[in-house]
Amino acid sequence: MAPEADCVLCGGALAPVLGDVTDTRFGVPGRFTIARCVACGLEQTLPRPSQAALIELYRDHYNFTGTTGRSYLSLRRLLHSPGLYRLWLALDGDISFHRRAGRGRLLDVGCNEGRGLERYRANGFNAEGLELNALAAAAARAKGFVVHETTIEALPREPAYDVVVLSNVLEHALDPRAMLEAIHARLKPGGELWISLPDAESGFARLFGRAWINWHVPFHVTHFTPLRLARLLGETSFSVFDAKLVTPALWVAQSAIARWFPGRPEKQRSAALVIALIAVVRGLLFPWLWWWNRTRRGDCLVMRARRA
Numbered sequence: 001m002a003p004e005a006d007c008v009l010c011g012g013a014l015a016p017v018l019g020d021v022t023d024t025r026f027g028v029p030g031r032f033t034i035a036r037c038v039a040c041g042l043e044q045t046l047p048r049p050s051q052a053a054l055i056e057l058y059r060d061h062y063n064f065t066g067t068t069g070r071s072y073l074s075l076r077r078l079l080h081s082p083g084l085y086r087l088w089l090a091l092d093g094d095i096s097f098h099r100r101a102g103r104g105r106l107l108d109v110g111c112n113e114g115r116g117l118e119r120y121r122a123n124g125f126n127a128e129g130l131e132l133n134a135l136a137a138a139a140a141r142a143k144g145f146v147v148h149e150t151t152i153e154a155l156p157r158e159p160a161y162d163v164v165v166l167s168n169v170l171e172h173a174l175d176p177r178a179m180l181e182a183i184h185a186r187l188k189p190g191g192e193l194w195i196s197l198p199d200a201e202s203g204f205a206r207l208f209g210r211a212w213i214n215w216h217v218p219f220h221v222t223h224f225t226p227l228r229l230a231r232l233l234g235e236t237s238f239s240v241f242d243a244k245l246v247t248p249a250l251w252v253a254q255s256a257i258a259r260w261f262p263g264r265p266e267k268q269r270s271a272a273l274v275i276a277l278i279a280v281v282r283g284l285l286f287p288w289l290w291w292w293n294r295t296r297r298g299d300c301l302v303m304r305a306r307r308a
């Protein structure tokens with residue numbers, strides 16, 4: 001881990017707002033602090049992992065064939081059968097833009113094994129991906145997609161894309177401003193950036209406190225709010241034209257598991273527990289989710305912006 005740092009966006013000083021946050025998903029050791037920049041207000045994780053440490057963490061924990069249990073994988077497969085999945089997105093909310101039809105060249109940043117790419121292609125796009133995990137990239141290529149095994153900054157600096165998708169990706173970046181600038185340079189004039197990330201101001205962050213699944217330390221470097229993200233998009237020459245809050249039942253279930261089973265991240269991969277909680281959240285608590293999404297307390301910010 002790198003030494004204590006200043007704000008990733010503006011270099012301002014960081015003041016702690018929440019201590020003793022631990023990894024509730026994979027059990028990566030360490031205690032982390034959520035700190036807020038006194039100058040620009042962006043919250044971020046301390047200590048901030050170095051690029052080298054992050055690469056190691058992703059290799060060990062984000063490998064899609066990795067430690068995931070078999071029953072959990074079959075749950076995912078079931079939910080991703082096309083008909084059921086579309087119905088589910090209509091009910092639960094679409095945080096990955098999988099229902100959005102269109103045309104042109106689309107780049108999915110962090111495409112993993114290409115599940116999203118298949119949706120984008122089915123919806124009319126000429127989809128390609130960016131993926132640093134070699135195994136995941138190979139799996140996506142096996143489905144017939146062009147997958148660049150590099151960072152966005154390393155792609156040719158030319159306005160090639162009509163759409164770039166950052167679905168729960170920007171909060172992982174050590175330099176989010178540089179990532180948005182790099183995307184800007186690779187979008188055609190008028191091209192669109194589709195972005196989703198957890199809202200650090202969500203009612204669920206307050207409700208669950210340090211058990212909120214989306215602190216996701218140390219993988220989430222930054223914790224944006226709608227206002228802070230809109231401001232950064234403006235500073236990097238994007239204009240926001242659509243923004244809403246969505247609350248996936250899975251995220252609420254995961255936060256509840258983290259709260260009920262502290263120090264036992266393996267519970268997140270218990271299919272029976274996850275399914276039961278999703279059923280309760282989506283089946284019984286939906287009026288509450290609906291209300292919170294509409295009163296700016298939903299868990300995931302879904303935003304679209306146009307290259308100015």
Ligand SMILES: [Zn+2]
Binds near residue numbers: 007008038040041042
């Ligand atoms: Zn700052």
